[in-house]
Amino acid sequence: MSEDLSIFALISGASLLVQIVMGILLIASVVSWVMIFQRWFALNAQQRSMDAFEDEFWSGVDLRQLYTEVNASAGELRGYEHVFVAGFKEFNRLSEQSSADPGAILQGSQRAMRVALNREEEKMERHIPFLATVGSTSPYIGLFGTVWGIMNSFRSLANMSQATLATVAPGISEALVATAMGLFAAIPAVIGYNRFAARVEVLTKRLETFSDELTGILARAAHSAPTSSGGGGAATGITKRRSS
Amino acid sequence: MLYALRHYSxxxxxxxxxxASLALFLWQGMAAGVEEERIIKPRIINSTLLVLEPQQSKARPKAPPPPPTSKPEAVKPEKVDPRLLEDQRRQREDARKKTVALENAKIKKAQEEKERVAKEESQRQRAEAERDRAARIKDAAERAATERQARLDALSSSSVATDEQSQESADGEEMALAQTYFQGIRAKMVANWSRPASARNGMQVTLRVELVPSGEVVAVSLVDSSGDAAFDRSAESAVRRAGRFDVPDDSAIFERRFRRFNLQFKPEDLLR
Structure with a gap:
């Protein structure tokens, strides 16, 4: 009557297939937690760097100076920096060719910014599909383990003349551990997926807005540059004003 | 590689x-659950002790009779002792008459040996008497317990042994356990029952069955007749023929539910 029903006894007493299912779920849970923490730190860092760059960008610093500053700083470019560097580099390169007209210059820099933005989005969204997969499949995997375990415990019940609750209960509770583990893996993964997907969307929106703002600034510079000195000095007199 | 190490460690x-903390929590939680169970168990034991106390006081008046019967047994060997001493003295005198010191010593040694054996025997007899007395006291206590149980049973109106304790503890697990044993008892009765020709569906007979802790049936009596004497007899003899039923090892549960209980018999549930 007083059987050892601790979780670990249940796990070690389960059949091989159920144990494999439990192992898969444990791995899925560990990996999804790794991804959750990794995404959390990465998105926090992204947001922090974006906030810092936004402050610096709108503080009235000269764009060329900002460009050299950002380029000089060690480490990978992220968020606004990436978009800004890509767009500004393309703008400079095109405006150095005197033949290029302002429209072509702007289109080129816009394209470069779009590429950088897509790269950023891709970087932010990394691992998030994995969380979605774990969140949607691990309950089913757990359920499979449970169904298998209950199936076996009922099959062994068929051979008994006297069926009491005590003969089925250990098998069922053993099998239910698999479902519990599936849910344990799935719930944080789903929460993490929803939370991070929303955050990535917000950050992407901010990047898009920024690239539009930068396009506006560069357009003003491109259209005013040919009338003044032209060429290399095009961006020196760029004035920033928020359009909104 | 370095990137992975930096971003994922x-x-x-x-x-x-x-x-790890979840596993630890589960482990601790399970351990705590087991401890709680351990706390509950002594409470059950306490309650049975409370029941036993008044019985002991009742048993005490019955206890005195055994000592008088056991005391003479214990005294007898002491009566042998003086005789032995006399023997010894007489023999010592004989020895002195013979004035053979060696023989004297030998006899003395033999006497001492005899004395020791006698003393040991008296001690053993005394211990036996003591044990006898203890057993008799225990017997009396047990008889008092069963009598009290019977009175409690008579007070309670439900068919299967119930008393204040079962209501107090209201232990579902114990009920379930008892039910499985009752099912076993019914099954054994089915096996030993021969259906009389007059048995009809809808008949019901209630028997009072008394068991001893080993599960042996000591008494079967009719509580509520079905109206058909042949059927009543067949049910009664089925219990007698079964002879022995499986009962739980836990003596507390046995005392509460299986010492004596009412058993309801219906032909239709035995047809299967």
Whole structure:
């Protein structure tokens, strides 16, 4: 009557297939937690760097100076920096060719910014599909383990003349551990997926807005540059004003 | 590689920490659950002790009779002793008459040996008497317990042994356990029952069955007749023929539910 029903006894007493299912779920849970923490730190860092760059960008610093500053700083470019560097580099390169007209210059820099933005989005969204997969499949995997375990415990019940609750209960509770583990893996993964997907969307929106703002600034510079000195000095007199 | 190490070492560490702490929590939680059960068990034992106390006081008046019967047994060997001493003295005198010191010593040694054996025997007899007396006291206590149980049973109106204690503890697990044993008892009766021709569906007979802790049937009596004497007899003899039923090892549960209980018999549930 007083059987050892601790979780670990249940796990070690389960059949091989159920144990494999439990192992898969444990791995899925560990990996999804790794991804959750990794995404959390990465998105926090992204947001922090974006906030810092936004402050610096709108503080009235000269764009060329900002460009050299950002380029000089060690480490990978992220968020606004990436978009800004890509767009500004393309703008400079095109405006150095005197033949290029302002429209072509702007289109080129816009394209470069779009590429950088897509790269950023891709970087932010990394691992998030994995969380979605774990969140949607691990309950089913757990359920499979449970169904298998209950199936076996009922099959062994068929051979008994006297069926009491005590003969089925250990098998069922053993099998239910698999479902519990599936849910344990799935719930944080789903929460993490929803939370991070929303955050990535917000950050992407901010990047898009920024690239539009930068396009506006560069357009003003491109259209005013040919009338003044032209060429290399095009961006020196760029004035920033928020359009909104 | 370095990138992975830099960006993933902390998350990996945290993920493992979460799982380890969860495992620890589960382990601790399970251990705590077991401890709680352990706390409950002594409470049950306490309650049975409370029931036994008044019985002991009742048993005490019955206890005195055994000592008078056991005391003479214990005294007898002491009566042998003086005789032995006399023997010894006489023999010592004989020895002195013969004035053979060696023989004297030999006899003395033999006497001492005899004395020792006698003393040991008296001690053994005394111990036996003591044991006898203790057993008789225990018997009396047990008889008082069963009598009290019977009175409690008579007070309670439900068919299967119930008393204040079962209501107090209201232990579902115990009920379930008792039910499985009752099912076993019914099954054994089915096996030993021969259906009389007059048995009809809808008949019901209630028997009072008394068991001893080993599960042996000591008494079967009719409580509520079905109206058909042949059927009543067949049910009664089925219980007698079964002879022995499986009962739980736990003596507390046995005392509460199986010492004596009412058994309802219906032909239709035996047809299967």
């Amino acid at each position: 902390l998350p990996v560490l945290l993920a493992f920490a979460i799982h």
